[in-house]
Amino acid sequence: MIKVEDYYNMIITFKKNMKTELPVISISIFLFLTLWIFFGKYNMILPPFLTLYFKVKYQQEFRIRELIKNYLMILTIAFMSFLAGESLIFCILINLAVPFFIVYFLTNKFTPKSYFVYGMAFVFMQLMPISSSLLPMRIGALLYSFIVLTVALFFSSKYLKKEKKYDKLREKILLLSQQIRKLALGESIEDEKLEVIKSISNLNQQIYFTRNSRYLATEYGKTLYLFMIFFQRVNYYMEECVEREKKLDKQFFLSLSDLLEKIGKNIKIDSNRDLVMEIEKFQRDNRERIEEEGERLESILNLLKIALLGINLKDHNRNER
Known part of the structure; x- marks a missing residue:
């Protein structure tokens, strides 16, 4: 029998996922309807991969330069797909060449989703x-879609994601609190x-996504790196x-659990x-007790202080190029 607490957790999870x-x-539905109305049924195939x-x-x-490069690549692929439909020979040759073309231009992307799109x-x-x-x-349908995506990504980065930047980080710290309590x-x-191990892997991926052409990571990525090291050290300490x-x-x-929960x-x-x-x-x-635990716990707490002081949304939203 499902308890009231389970129902509550299900509702919380549903709201979070929504x-x-x-x-x-919203973007998927908007693109599907507008492309159908303004550009005809032949372009209704675009929303799945654009979404x-x-x-x-x-x-x-949000980096406009990277978006423009991606859009140019999609336009090139659109032209290739058009040529592939012109004759059987073109179809065979282009279908053999395009995968290598995609891999060549994405050699610095180490995530499967980058290739898959x-x-x-x-x-x-x-x-x-x-x-x-x-x-x-x-081509017009794609250009229209690029404008819609750019506007949506811009406003999501400026307004929708301000509070969400550290939502997952909060959850991970609360998970540590629960682990220590148990x-x-x-x-x-x-x-x-x-x-916690999954969280460390996810943080590494987030850090990678903050790269740009000039810096190994943005200020946001550097802060996530500090938290990633913090989680690693706590994990070793727990073992x-x-x-x-x-x-x-x-x-x-x-x-210590109460402190992390707070x-x-x-x-x-x-x-x-x-x-x-x-x-x-x-x-x-708890000076005496911390000293009994050795330097490891002291360094973990000091690292957490540095990571917390590194959180500054204004710095993280700077346009680093």
Whole structure:
């Protein structure tokens, strides 16, 4: 029988997923309807891969130069798909050449989705071949779609994602709090451990997405890197605590769990000096106990302070080129 708490968690999860996916769904429906009305049935094949492109870019920083390069590549692929429909020989040769073309121009992209969007665009535009008289209409439909996507990505980066930048980070810190609490109470932490490992992998991917042509990572990426190192060190520390034969200080670890829970619930996008002061207070109040744990715990807490001070949305939204 499903408990009331389970229903509540299901509702919370549904609302969270809707907030994340609603912009993507809205763009998909808008493009489908407007392309159908203004550009005809032959261009109704465009929204699927354009929506996927939006979903990928929606998770990244807004960079107009990169968008223009991507749009030019999609236009090139559109022309290739048109030529592939002109004759059987063209179809064979172009279908052999285009995958290499995509790989060549995406050699610095190490995520499968980056390749998949363009491959999907090439295949889909071949599914509904057009005559030469309809090619200008296809190009016009793509240019219109690019304008819609650019406007949507711009406003999502400026207004919709301000508070969302650190939503997942908050969840990860709360997960650490739960893990430490379970450890203090003598419960298994295997599930939380696996989730933390996944979180580290996800953070690495987010850091990669903050790259641009001049910097290895933006200010946002550098802050995420600090948090990634923090999660790694906590994970190693938890493994060490589990392997210990001596009994853990239950009250100390419960206090540490409460501290992380407070941080997870109160991270702000402008200044977190109040949370840094909370960490320093915890260090003062538990100085002897922290020293007993060795330098590892002290360095973990200091790293968390640096990461919290690095959160500054104004810096993260700068146009770094």
